[in-house]
Amino acid sequence: MARPSDTKQRIMQTARELFATKGVQQTSLQEIADRLGITKPALYYHFTSREDLVRSIVTPLLDDGEQFLDRMEARADVAPRELVEGFFDFHHRHRKDMLLLLTEMTTLAELGLIDIVLAWRARLTRLVFGPGATLEQEARAVLAFGGMQDCTMQFPDAPVDELKAATVTAACAALGLT
Numbered sequence: 001m002a003r004p005s006d007t008k009q010r011i012m013q014t015a016r017e018l019f020a021t022k023g024v025q026q027t028s029l030q031e032i033a034d035r036l037g038i039t040k041p042a043l044y045y046h047f048t049s050r051e052d053l054v055r056s057i058v059t060p061l062l063d064d065g066e067q068f069l070d071r072m073e074a075r076a077d078v079a080p081r082e083l084v085e086g087f088f089d090f091h092h093r094h095r096k097d098m099l100l101l102l103t104e105m106t107t108l109a110e111l112g113l114i115d116i117v118l119a120w121r122a123r124l125t126r127l128v129f130g131p132g133a134t135l136e137q138e139a140r141a142v143l144a145f146g147g148m149q150d151c152t153m154q155f156p157d158a159p160v161d162e163l164k165a166a167t168v169t170a171a172c173a174a175l176g177l178t
Helices: 006-022 029-036 040-046 050-074 080-093 095-102 105-110 113-129 135-154 160-175
Strands: none
Touching (some): 006 050, 029 040, 029 050, 050 080, 050 095, 050 105, 050 113, 080 095, 080 113, 080 160, 095 105, 095 135, 105 113, 113 135, 135 160
């Protein structure tokens, strides 16, 4: 995959900042262009719409999540704790973009991202409990993996090693892996 140009990177960074403060739906492409000191047609050269811009911001996150799950599914010997730790690392690495997405549920739905997140949780559940997970096991997985995601955003200033240890321990307990 080609690396985005400096201008494209600057647009994406400015969009992230404005989306975080104003929200995706309340931020116009004109505001982003004005902040950067470029014309709106110059912005349209790189992104055809706000949705295209949002998608470009979340695509690396989605690609990284898919690659992580693909690697775990390809292994026959993945230990549940290793899976939990890896999923924490993924969420911590992408916590700013995750926070942006979670504050914009409408945007998540419009881009079809809710379905992706739910599918990831189902895949994670199968990795931990196998294909015949009970409803209780599925509920434990939702609590564990969803709660882990929340912890990476709820405690942004916590030392990462301490946060990881606390979060992984709690997730493993929720999964019944203590």
